[in-house]
Amino acid sequence: MKHKQKELLRMNNYSTQLHGLKREINGFCEKICEGLGKPGQKLVKDVIFGIGAAQSCLLSEVARGLNEEIALKKTIERLGRGLQKFDGIDTPRDNFAQLAKTYLPEAPTFLIDLSDIAKPYGKAFEGLAQVRDGSSGELVPGYWTLEIAALGAKTHTPIPVYDRVFSSIEDGYVSQNAELFTALGWLTKTFCNQGVHVFDRGFDGNNVYEYLFRENLPFIVRADKQRHLIHKGKQKNILDIANEYKGKCNLKIRGVPCKTSVISVKLPKFRDKPLQLVTVYGLGVEPLMLLSDLKANDHKLSNAIAKVYLLRWRVEENFRFKKLQYEMEGFRVRKLKAIRALHRLVTILVGFTALLSEQREDFTLPAQLVAAAKRIFSFSLPHFQRCFLQYAISDGIAALLRRACVPLTRPKRFSLGCPAQLALSGV
Numbered sequence: 001m002k003h004k005q006k007e008l009l010r011m012n013n014y015s016t017q018l019h020g021l022k023r024e025i026n027g028f029c030e031k032i033c034e035g036l037g038k039p040g041q042k043l044v045k046d047v048i049f050g051i052g053a054a055q056s057c058l059l060s061e062v063a064r065g066l067n068e069e070i071a072l073k074k075t076i077e078r079l080g081r082g083l084q085k086f087d088g089i090d091t092p093r094d095n096f097a098q099l100a101k102t103y104l105p106e107a108p109t110f111l112i113d114l115s116d117i118a119k120p121y122g123k124a125f126e127g128l129a130q131v132r133d134g135s136s137g138e139l140v141p142g143y144w145t146l147e148i149a150a151l152g153a154k155t156h157t158p159i160p161v162y163d164r165v166f167s168s169i170e171d172g173y174v175s176q177n178a179e180l181f182t183a184l185g186w187l188t189k190t191f192c193n194q195g196v197h198v199f200d201r202g203f204d205g206n207n208v209y210e211y212l213f214r215e216n217l218p219f220i221v222r223a224d225k226q227r228h229l230i231h232k233g234k235q236k237n238i239l240d241i242a243n244e245y246k247g248k249c250n251l252k253i254r255g256v257p258c259k260t261s262v263i264s265v266k267l268p269k270f271r272d273k274p275l276q277l278v279t280v281y282g283l284g285v286e287p288l289m290l291l292s293d294l295k296a297n298d299h300k301l302s303n304a305i306a307k308v309y310l311l312r313w314r315v316e317e318n319f320r321f322k323k324l325q326y327e328m329e330g331f332r333v334r335k336l337k338a339i340r341a342l343h344r345l346v347t348i349l350v351g352f353t354a355l356l357s358e359q360r361e362d363f364t365l366p367a368q369l370v371a372a373a374k375r376i377f378s379f380s381l382p383h384f385q386r387c388f389l390q391y392a393i394s395d396g397i398a399a400l401l402r403r404a405c406v407p408l409t410r411p412k413r414f415s416l417g418c419p420a421q422l423a424l425s426g427v
Contacts, residue, residue: 017368018400024365025049028352032095036088043082044092047345048352050079053401055394057331057342067404083338096348097161097190103358105153108195109308110161110187111315114176114202117165117329117343118142126336127167134319143167143339146179147347148187149315150195152358157390158314159354162186163347165340177207188215196220196294198312204291206269212293213273220309223289229277230266241265242279242287251280251303253310258282260302265291278305322350325394353393360389369396 029048033041046066051057053065063075116131120140131142143165149158162183166173180203187197193216199208201222212219227238247259263277273293279302280288292305322328326346333339360366366389373395375388 014372014400014403017372018403020365020368021397021400022404025052025352031099032092032348034095035091039082040086040088040091043079043086044345046079047083047342048349049401051326051346051349052394052397053404055325055398056327057346058327059332065401080333080338083333083341084335086337086341089341089344092348093162093344094190096351100150100159100161100351100355101191103152103154103159103355104150106194108191109151109311110191110195110197111149111151111158111312112180112183112197112199112203113147113312113315113319115145115147115319116142117145119329125334125339127170129168129170144176144179145343146176146183147315147318148183149318151311151314152354154358154361156311156314157354157357158318159358160318160347160351161190163344165336165343167336170336177205180208181211184211184215184217188217193217196308198309200312206267209267209270213270218292218294220290220292220294220305222309223277223291225286225289228268229275230268230271231263231277235268238277238289239286241277242289245279247279247281249300249303251306253280253283253306256282258306260306262302262305276301276305278302280306318350321390321394322346325391326350353390353397356393357390366393369393369400372396372399374399 025048026045029041029045033044036044047062050062050065053067054061056062056065059076059079060072062079063072066075068075116134118131118133118135118140119125119128119142120133122128122141125141127143128141129143130139131144132138133140133142144167146162146164146166147160148162149160151157152159164179164183166179184197195218197212197217197219199219199221201224204221204224204227208221211217223238225237225239228235229238229241231241241263245261245263247261249260251258251260259281261279261281263279265275265277266273267275276292276294278290278292280290288306288309290305290309294301294305326349328343328346331339331342333342356363356366356369370389370392373392375392375395
């Protein structure tokens with residue numbers, strides 16, 4: 001397989017590769033659009049092809065990427081109307097989740113986190129509220145997003161399976177916890193209560209634990225240092241408990257030697273629910289503290305929980321990928337319904353690149369896309385495959401689609417003076 005990939009890296013037959021890519025995207029769109037009407041299918045295909053070619057969420061750039069044989073203004077207006085009227089927004093997500101199941105292990109790891117879409121200069125967007133910009137830490141106008149990504153079975157690539165854009169001032173908004181519980185309910189129904197749910201310390205709250213216990217969802221939560229726990233019958237601060245231990249198991253994290261411990265504890269509000277407090281020493285001044293309901297007789301359970309949690313950072317890379325590669329924060333559609341539809345389709349496109357990353361050992365298209373992206377570093381380098389392969393695949397998709405001389409989603413029209421078939425004289 002490696003020898004075959006090296007040959008593909010030297011190939012420059014862009015026409016053949018373009019046809020193969022278009023065929024793959026068309027097949028992908030047909031699968032995720034199952035159950036949608038013709039207008040919905042057409043919109044999904046147009047937006048995915050256009051964003052893939054333009055690497056932008058601006059409808060003007062998406063329209064240019066489609067390369068249609070009509071006025072650019074008409075294409076922009078059609079896309080804008082379609083996003084505002086798109087009622088089947090959940091169908092592509094549900095179909096993509098079913099498709100993604102084949103790329104996940106039997107017990108997937110689900111990474112759940114909040115992010116933001118900052119619009120610091122926006123004034124005319126519907127439902128624009130105050131959010132904390134993850135880049136600057138300041139409060140700016142924007143929207144919250146809640147996303148769930150599942151780690152692939154082969155490469156641990158984060159595959160986004162759920163997303164929702166919401167505003168704290170929109171009609172019907174209750175709370176971030178209500179949005180989280182809706183997402184977890186969908187996840188349980190779709191994946192039959194399988195897998196481990198991994199949360200950052202922003203979800204370290206009694207309401208969240210109550211829901212997780214009630215629904216019997218396995219979890220790993222990074223604990224806040226202000227939390228109190230029951231340890232050996234006494235209520236103590238979690239940091240004081242962690243400082244009583246120095247680590248029993250050795251663990252190397254990115255070349256840094258660390259030690260881990262697992263401590264039996266309980267939450268003061270849920271004294272009948274035994275938990276494991278996993279502490280990781282060596283990553284900073286204060287230990288990393290994780291709460292989990294996972295149980296095992298192996299003394300190295302602490303190492304396993306720590307490794308799973310550290311993979312949570314890949315969902316942050318998923319956010320960064322979406323904002324950098326497809327300029328998610330640069331959209332101009334103003335209605336909240338259109339914003340949600342656009343964000344959903346961008347998330348599905350990110351999922352498509354993630355599925356290609358998962359298939360890099362079994363499928364020739366990822367290697368062809370990396371070749372089309374013309375990266376400096378070798379495709380075979382482990383660091384490149386782990387950190388930059390999805391970026392290269394995205395750039396390769398754009399490079400090939402931009403070479404198309406005909407509209408990406410529609411057959412080329414024949415003028416009256418140029419018949420589609422040669423006339424047979426004498427017939």
